[in-house]
Amino acid sequence: MNMVEAIRDAMDIKLADDKNVVVFGEDVGFFGGVFRCTQGLQEKYGTSRVFDSPINESGIVGAGIGMAAYGLRPCVEIQFADYIYPAYDQIVSEAARLRYRSAGDFTAPITIRSPVGGGIFGGQTHSQSPEALFTHVSGLKTIIPSNPRDAKGLLISAIEDDDPVVFFEPKRLYNGPFDGHHERPASNWTKHPLGDVPDGHYTVPIGKASVFRPGRDLTILTYGTMVYVAEAAVNETGVDGEIIDLRTLLPLDIEAITASVQKTGRCMVLHEATLTSGFGAELCARVQETCFYHLEVPVERVTGWDTPYPHAQEWDYFPGPTRVGNALKAMMETV
Amino acid sequence: MNMVEAIRDAMDIKLADDKNVVVFGEDVGFFGGVFRCTQGLQEKYGTSRVFDSPINESGIVGAGIGMAAYGLRPCVEIQFADYIYPAYDQIVSEAARLRYRSAGDFTAPITIRSPVGGGIFGGQTHSQSPEALFTHVSGLKTIIPSNPRDAKGLLISAIEDDDPVVFFEPKRLYNGPFDGHHERPASNWTKHPLGDVPDGHYTVPIGKASVFRPGRDLTILTYGTMVYVAEAAVNETGVDGEIIDLRTLLPLDIEAITASVQKTGRCMVLHEATLTSGFGAELCARVQETCFYHLEVPVERVTGWDTPYPHAQEWDYFPGPTRVGNALKAMMETV
Amino acid sequence: MSKYAPLEFTVPEPASRPGDDADFSDIDIPLAGTVRRPPIDVSPSEIKDLSSTMIRVLRRDGAAVGPWAQEGIDDLLLTGLRSMMRTRAFDERMMTLQRQGKTSFYMKCTGEEAIAVGHQLALSPGDMNFPTYRQQGLLIAQEYPLTDMICQILSNERDPLKGRQLPVLYSSKKHGFFSISGNLGTQFIHAVGWAMASAISGDTKIASGWIGDGSTAENDFHSALVNASVYKPPVVLNVVNNQWAISSFRGIAGGDEATFAERAHGYDIASLRVDGNDLMAVLAVSDWAIERARRGHGPTLIEWVTYRVAPHSTSDDPSKYRPREESDAWPLGDPVIRLKNHLVQRSLWSEERHSQAEAEFEDEIRTAAREAEEFGVMGEGSSARDLFEDVFKEMPPYLREQRQKLGV
Amino acid sequence: MSKYAPLEFTVPEPASRPGDDADFSDIDIPLAGTVRRPPIDVSPSEIKDLSSTMIRVLRRDGAAVGPWAQEGIDDLLLTGLRSMMRTRAFDERMMTLQRQGKTSFYMKCTGEEAIAVGHQLALSPGDMNFPTYRQQGLLIAQEYPLTDMICQILSNERDPLKGRQLPVLYSSKKHGFFSISGNLGTQFIHAVGWAMASAISGDTKIASGWIGDGSTAENDFHSALVNASVYKPPVVLNVVNNQWAISSFRGIAGGDEATFAERAHGYDIASLRVDGNDLMAVLAVSDWAIERARRGHGPTLIEWVTYRVAPHSTSDDPSKYRPREESDAWPLGDPVIRLKNHLVQRSLWSEERHSQAEAEFEDEIRTAAREAEEFGVMGEGSSARDLFEDVFKEMPPYLREQRQKLGV
Ligand SMILES: Cc1ncc(C[n+]2csc(CCOP(=O)(O)OP(=O)(O)O)c2C)c(N)n1
Ligand SMILES: Cc1ncc(C[n+]2csc(CCOP(=O)(O)OP(=O)(O)O)c2C)c(N)n1
Ligand SMILES: [Mg+2]
């Protein structure tokens, strides 16, 4: 099962087992979404459960909050994460604050799905990774799965969660794991163990990282597409990196992180978003707080540059396996 | 001169010397702004240069971008930084990207002023410090002055800058330096050397920090209101802290930071915003990158908690001199 | 050089400023009873004229006239009068508390009481309001415990919102009162979403959204209208046009040449413009719109024309931007006096009962305030532990750690 | 239990879906020449009817009729025809390049050419468009170098935007063409702001904003209209209603019962609804609105009624959501053919010249494409150094360091 199918399966299961679940967003109804994540769901559950929304991201989230306050569990789609900013006020000032400001009287159990990341030659408005803009907001949970199995289990957890969840889907992973070698043929999920998605209802817990690849030399903290880039770089350099797939950014699995870095003594933080004030900054800060006396070299951030996501220079922007590999080697060389 | 007067003076000078400067925002015209920062300017420059806007923050910034593209230099006010989120898309996707995406063909030299921070018993929607949400955005400059003299010089620089600038004014400092001892009588700027503001046109450069108080034991990286809290904690604990007032968060004066931390070997990061993914995370990350081998203890973040800004519990949220002082002492005790 | 004159930039100005005589000559007021009452299933395009006029029931002489005058609602009218009087007395008392330094902040709705009170009396249990900070009448009209309200205003130990919100930003699901946001306009689309949910669930409940004239400029106004236009959910969209938004008059929201009710036309939403200082008009029009929504005929936008007699808040001084005596000149009068006159004329009420009631309500509120003050004022008694609760349903480990760090 | 029936949730549906016969019976089309032409200083409230009808000049038989028919503009009409033809030929060629893998992405405006082309011909040098991605006609109508356009589409060495933008998101200040944003709707308020600036500066230039039917739902539509309503700047606000927004039809933007032009009523903005497939109507109405703006009479919103013949983009397959032959059934016809018929009838043009012109334009564009391809395709020749330029006017040290790290 690819990631699109896994995500669709999660919504399908929740639509079937909870009549309060509704799914909407731009083009998600009759058409089934520009990435096809909701294909067939309107036909199966009707237009009251799965429907098109006007092109108004603020309204999608705002109406979702009203529905959630009523008692529904909306799972909404923002067509690209680059278009989530018009909804930013509704997410930050409303969804994230409602429980707190009403002392639990009203809540907003809404799931906001949105494709993130580049690598599809989409230019600056189809490529961004804005996760750090959400991890700074108290009251929100932020999830980024890296494979179909996690995506399904985490999306079910998100929809069942009683708080608002921002669920970012690395669009470059929809069809297959992607290691950053854009010049090579694309692989797909059918051949990958994590494309083997269990049937029916299961959950992957929010707030738990997974050790994607155990290793002894160095810890790589990463998530989403970059998990595979890290894997490629590890394989190509021979550095025995332990790759931690964070899966949830907030709440962060600091225990898993600390255990790994205290073991390896070296830590790289890897993401596609721009460097400054990216989520990698928080990871650096936490790691040096909990592992200071174990660190042999500074925590190294390998990330997108502090520029908008370019179109033609996409692969110069993208922190691919070469850049990651060079950084890995440099970190192992430093005394 | 207090900070309100200094800010007004900066706008007054720019309105007078550049006919392309216009000032607008909610209640800024006839009334002169809810914090009185534009008082008298409409009378002096007329309704074409200084005027009220509809209550639509997105429109304030959006119209400002259009004006800037025409050739004006709008200096707009968002009444409270808590209300900047509706304008977030216009700031991030438009103002910050325009030069890049048009390869310099169009630019958006707009200054967005807004009061930040708490300590005025204003509850969660009159107290926030959202600076980190802007430092992650490539193409924006972010400034937070801590005193009238800098405020005037930096605001003139911001208006003259050819790129969009977010200019946050710590509202608790408008009338006087505030050290976090809310139970004591408020002091005001007339008695403070930094309240002595030069007449006429001058600039304070964007991107340059200042050493607010030299010290040998430890570096405190901070900005805005927290500068005075740091000062109080240093005085009260006797820890000889070097207080760096960053003034500009982006571009960050990494040289000043590195010089100080390499000298002291200890670094505290202090801000009022919530901890996770706050600007303190970036500071931690940078400091451990540039000063790793000089650091004797982990960089310590003292910040607001990861909760919304509460109303009644304001002083439990606020990282006041006691909390800062305790952290300073603990950092000096650690071996 | 050019055959065109240089363009000019114009900014709308109110008819009068401090020092001028108050001037409301630009407000057209039709005689009471002259506006028709369409059936509740009328199509929006058939009643466009009703957005440009003003539905009024109470005549200057106290008589209730025209097609919107309801009969057989004497008890409701008496309840309405009492609720308006209690709301006004409450506001006065809270101002005193603020002056005494017992709360940091307060916002009055003086002169606008008929709107929230009348509308609430037309709603049914289970319906949900999405209010702004000037609809305290919604709570007071339904006997929400005044002590609880005051505890919220004092942010004390018994504050139902645990000290987390600015005074007056109430929340009570039980009373059909959605948590007030400090951010303007955001609740308007929530009302639409809630109403969509009611329809999706095959329920019979309706939502009622509230927004100020100034706040109609916010973008959420549009998202609410677009969604209401597309899905036609059971929602009433109330615009309280009290002429001012802090220091800026309605013209700065684009409400000078067109009415706010007319905004609905482009969205195919029914809309009505109403004398908001006329409780009988408020009741009748609210009934109409609520019944329309509940019968599945879709949304209605209502512009309630009124005047903000009070300062914007306790932080505001309106004499800086409008004539001091402007509120006396307001042509729609005082909603309490207008209803009183009607009831007195019909011998359902008297000047003596009015004075008695005033004293009674003052007493009631003074007692409630005294009771509330026992639990603390100005944030006293609020718990630092509460600072970390309700960020999420379950407190995650990192917040527990932060709480420990604070030592609470 | 309740006396009310359960509410129902309804979502608007287009008249036809794949497999159905195309159905446009819900679109009312008045005869050409039947709609009045008001003076340019008319007040918005006097022309509300013009938002619900459709201004048309070209009759089915090719005659130009009615008060909006202009005379003495033969050269302009010929230029218009050529520009439309060139635009269409350009689109076709770019599709081929996309199929050949020379560009990743393209968006056609087939069937909508009259709107951008006609409007551009009515503008003056110095005026500024704030376009969407479907107004390539604005550039092509003013002889913007096709090679430059193609270099942008190919993101090659000569791409004026240095490879930073998705193909088709042009920018050219010199040609009065504001940088196209990938984010829908944002430019509408920019147009208003730019026009405000023109008025503030005592200039005589006007701005022209563009938005799609689907994108009118975006909140920036409201902020644009509110600001246009308040300050009455010299701006023309163009809504291109091509019936579809990717897979959702106009009803999902609330444009089914009310027209998009009617949105302007509640804002006291003049508005007109126009046959967008009729170049003579486009010219005449654009002239009217531009002159109105330039003379200081304020903003006009124009709804151009047309049909998106093309797929949304090269990533789209419309047969998934609408009848395959829907575009043939579109009742307003093809703008090129309609103008051609008019010109042929008046002997200003002929079938032969038409075929010749087609061949000529195909050639011109093929040549331009060949020229452009020499500088690379699919991002070839773009420089990694350019990645770090233009983030700011001056590159700050941290970006210089990052560039060094990348080794460029
Ligand atoms: C998003 C946002 N912007 C600005 C403010 C500041 N503010 C609070 S009330 C107000 C005026 C609102 O006026 P109106 O909507 O007419 O309501 P009224 O106070 O007259 O009842 C403003 C500008 C805010 N609370 N939220
Ligand atoms: C803010 C934002 N939301 C969503 C999108 C994705 N998107 C691109 S085009 C489009 C449809 C726009 O339709 P319309 O405005 O009618 O213009 P048309 O394509 O018909 O010319 C959508 C939803 C976007 N680009 N920006
Ligand atoms: Mg008001």
Ligand SMILES: [Mg+2]
């Ligand atoms: Mg369209």
